[in-house]
Amino acid sequence: MAATELSFYDRISDALANPDGQLAIAAGARAKYDNRARAMSEFPNMEITRDRARSIRAHTLSQLDKFLAEFADNVEALGGHIFWAKDAQECNQYINEIARAKDVQLVAKAKSMLTEEISLNQSLETSGIDVVETDLGEFIVQLSGDKPSHIIAPILHMTREDVGNVFKEKLNVPFSDDPATLNAIARAHMREIFLKADMGISGVNFGVSESGAICLVTNEGNGRLISTAPRIHVAVMGMERLVPTLADLSIMLQLLARSATGQKLSVYSNILCGPRRKNEYDGPEELHIVILDNGRSEILGSTLSEILYCIRCGACLNACPVFHSIGGHAYGSVYPGPVGSVLSPLLFGDPWNPLPHASSLCGACKEVCPVDIDLPGLLLKSRSQQIVKGKSPLWMRLSQWVYAITSCNPILFGLALRSGQVVSRLLANDGWFTTLPGPLQGWSIHRDFPALAQKSFRQLWDKPSQD
Amino acid sequence: MKRAHFLQKVSSVIGNRTLPDQDDTSTRQNALATADLQTLMNKFIEEANAVKAETHLASDDEVALETVMQLLNNQTNNKYMSWDDGCLPIKNLEQRLDSADYLRYQSTVPRDTAKRTRAHIKLAEVSVGITGCNAALADTGSIVLESKPGQGRLSSLLPAIHIALITTDQIYPTMESYIKSQPEAGYRSSNLIVVTGPSRTADITQTLTLGVHGPGTLHIIIIDKV
Ligand code: SF4
Numbered sequence: 001m002a003a004t005e006l007s008f009y010d011r012i013s014d015a016l017a018n019p020d021g022q023l024a025i026a027a028g029a030r031a032k033y034d035n036r037a038r039a040m041s042e043f044p045n046m047e048i049t050r051d052r053a054r055s056i057r058a059h060t061l062s063q064l065d066k067f068l069a070e071f072a073d074n075v076e077a078l079g080g081h082i083f084w085a086k087d088a089q090e091c092n093q094y095i096n097e098i099a100r101a102k103d104v105q106l107v108a109k110a111k112s113m114l115t116e117e118i119s120l121n122q123s124l125e126t127s128g129i130d131v132v133e134t135d136l137g138e139f140i141v142q143l144s145g146d147k148p149s150h151i152i153a154p155i156l157h158m159t160r161e162d163v164g165n166v167f168k169e170k171l172n173v174p175f176s177d178d179p180a181t182l183n184a185i186a187r188a189h190m191r192e193i194f195l196k197a198d199m200g201i202s203g204v205n206f207g208v209s210e211s212g213a214i215c216l217v218t219n220e221g222n223g224r225l226i227s228t229a230p231r232i233h234v235a236v237m238g239m240e241r242l243v244p245t246l247a248d249l250s251i252m253l254q255l256l257a258r259s260a261t262g263q264k265l266s267v268y269s270n271i272l273c274g275p276r277r278k279n280e281y282d283g284p285e286e287l288h289i290v291i292l293d294n295g296r297s298e299i300l301g302s303t304l305s306e307i308l309y310c311i312r313c314g315a316c317l318n319a320c321p322v323f324h325s326i327g328g329h330a331y332g333s334v335y336p337g338p339v340g341s342v343l344s345p346l347l348f349g350d351p352w353n354p355l356p357h358a359s360s361l362c363g364a365c366k367e368v369c370p371v372d373i374d375l376p377g378l379l380l381k382s383r384s385q386q387i388v389k390g391k392s393p394l395w396m397r398l399s400q401w402v403y404a405i406t407s408c409n410p411i412l413f414g415l416a417l418r419s420g421q422v423v424s425r426l427l428a429n430d431g432w433f434t435t436l437p438g439p440l441q442g443w444s445i446h447r448d449f450p451a452l453a454q455k456s457f458r459q460l461w462d463k464p465s466q467d
Numbered sequence: 468m469k470r471a472h473f474l475q476k477v478s479s480v481i482g483n484r485t486l487p488d489q490d491d492t493s494t495r496q497n498a499l500a501t502a503d504l505q506t507l508m509n510k511f512i513e514e515a516n517a518v519k520a521e522t523h524l525a526s527d528d529e530v531a532l533e534t535v536m537q538l539l540n541n542q543t544n545n546k547y548m549s550w551d552d553g554c555l556p557i558k559n560l561e562q563r564l565d566s567a568d569y570l571r572y573q574s575t576v577p578r579d580t581a582k583r584t585r586a587h588i589k590l591a592e593v594s595v596g597i598t599g600c601n602a603a604l605a606d607t608g609s610i611v612l613e614s615k616p617g618q619g620r621l622s623s624l625l626p627a628i629h630i631a632l633i634t635t636d637q638i639y640p641t642m643e644s645y646i647k648s649q650p651e652a653g654y655r656s657s658n659l660i661v662v663t664g665p666s667r668t669a670d671i672t673q674t675l676t677l678g679v680h681g682p683g684t685l686h687i688i689i690i691d692k693v
Contacts, residue, residue, distance in 0.1 A: 137670035221681025281619030301480030
């Protein structure tokens with residue numbers, strides 16, 4: 001993924017300057033947050049199930065090589081093809097090659113953050129292949145040339161008027177802001193694409209090692225259509241997405257649905273086991289599963305490997321007060337919110353280093369995570385690794401250096417304190433700074449800053465007052 | 468990349484990490500696990516209705532057939548597709564619908580590319596799909612369908628209306644209990660699909676809309692077989 005031209009801080013300013021978008025995001029995320037809370041509270045033995053899910057993920061990752069080998073053997077035994085892709089380029093090239101060899105003109109795609117991560121659409125389009133996103137939200141994103149702003153709800157940032165205008169402009173239909181009407185237009189438009197597409201491309205929610213099955217979860221049914229109608233189905237799977245058994249899968253599916261949208265199960269939990277078999281009436285003639293590393297093995301070997309437990313439910317985004325304010329786009333990554341702040345610097349490199357700093361570490365994300373990932377802990381680790389590697393911003397390194405020297409030297413510390421008190425006496429108003437100079441202004445625009453007390457704790461300690 | 472290289476890289480980062488064992492005692496207990504049939508059925512109906520599936524009770528095959536006829540009667544077009552007769556829980560559905568002038572579309576899709584697309588386009592004219600099911604889950608109001616010879620995937624997917632015929636003895640308490648008693652269901656066919664309500668989206672401003680790409684209406688006819 002390429003870095004965007006604007007800095008993180010500029011993107012945040014842009015987001016904050018768009019009150020409509022901000023309201024839409026905050027309302028949407030809160031509604032999802034409430035739905036999750038309700039669904040979880042009704043779940044028998046929720047905490048036990050969550051612990052179990054976490055232990056399934058930990059167990060799988062600790063023997064990932066073994067489970068990957070078992071999965072691949074089973075897929076091949078069912079007549080599916082496995083391709084091992086080191087990175088985005090190998091993956092995209094492989095899919096392009098199949099498309100060329102099989103004379104593919106039209107691709108119908110189900111929502112997949114992983115294919116966004118590797119810019120698969122652009123790669124296929126450069127080869128002259130038509131790629132149509134079939135998830136309603138992703139379709140609207142594609143029509144408007146926008147980017148998804150949430151891993152589960154791609155158009156969380158759009159109002160219904162926005163969607164009406166996109167349809168009017170791009171599909172030549174009369175303006176409507178009624179979701180049912182807009183949905184009917186999209187259904188009719190997309191029908192033909194499903195029926196004519198030569199290839200369906202999807203991500204994978206979970207792969208099941210014991211059987212070689214892959215599971216696609218959708219509410220709309222597009223995941224079923226693209227894995228049934230086109231003659232070729234290509235599924236791109238992040239290498240960490242396995243569960244050992246079907247029983248494990250059933251636990252994950254329930255947690256995923258409840259955490260993502262508050263449903264007990266998503267409408268379609270679609271378990272696919274190889275291509276169409278002899279005497280079956282329909283289904284794809286060919287199934288290709290690409291297992292993608294793209295930086296994941298490095299993460300697996302790092303102290304941040306816990307982030308690979310993630311099942312992409314989006315609950316941590318919905319719980320995050322920072323996400324509520326700045327929305328998904330400001331993160332500049334396909335993975336926004338708390339999970340994205342940990343993942344993006346690991347997957348995409350230094351330009352995403354500011355992301356882990358945009359958190360107050362309030363812990364709301366950890367509380368809702370269905371596999372109990374210690375997101376605040378990972379954010380802290382990520383920050384401290386940046387500092388150890390000398391990758392924190394210059395001003396921060398300088399100020400930490402100055403603070404380290406001053407605080408280790410009683411004379412310097414006393415001097416600094418004294419000058420702070422003098423400045424406070426001269427500039428503060430009734431014990432508060434109402435404006436601060438230079439870069440500190442950002443603080444004082446919205447709130448006052450307390451002045452230093454005229455007597456420090458140490459001074460009080462040395463000379464306790466009479467009363 | 469070669470499989471061996473890929474896996475070698477993964478092995479090397481995992482090293483000799485001690486593996487956290489799975490604790491099987493923590494499997495979820497569910498009050499439904501020991502419930503009687505009536506309780507299961509009530510729960511199934513309650514949950515299916517909660518996700519906006521429409522449920523119909525049928526005391527025997529004949530009532531079930533009549534219900535199907537009524538549902539078809541409300542349709543403007545007389546075309547339907549379905550699982551083969553032998554795969555449905557009631558007998559002679561095709562024959563009965565035939566004599567009432569309903570037209571069954573052949574749902575076997577040819578393997579040849581050009582013919583395949585033509586078959587799809589023809590099937591898109593159909594407005595109702597009729598299937599049986601392989602299991603139903605009380606806990607979530609779901610139905611479970613397997614693709615097999617005679618049981619195509621498209622019948623429950625392409626038409627705007629899906630009618631599923633299930634029998635009371637097919638109802639399991641939970642997904643876990645179903646998998647436990649039918650472990651081979653996960654691989655004996657190319658597709659196992661768990662359907663929980665009609666197709667839906669809330670993408671546009673979190674407003675629930677039914678029938679995006681899959682059927683927007685799901686009728687479940689529950690036939691008493693006990
Ligand atoms: S980190 Fe946890 S809460 Fe966030 S998307 Fe992943 S699984 Fe969901």
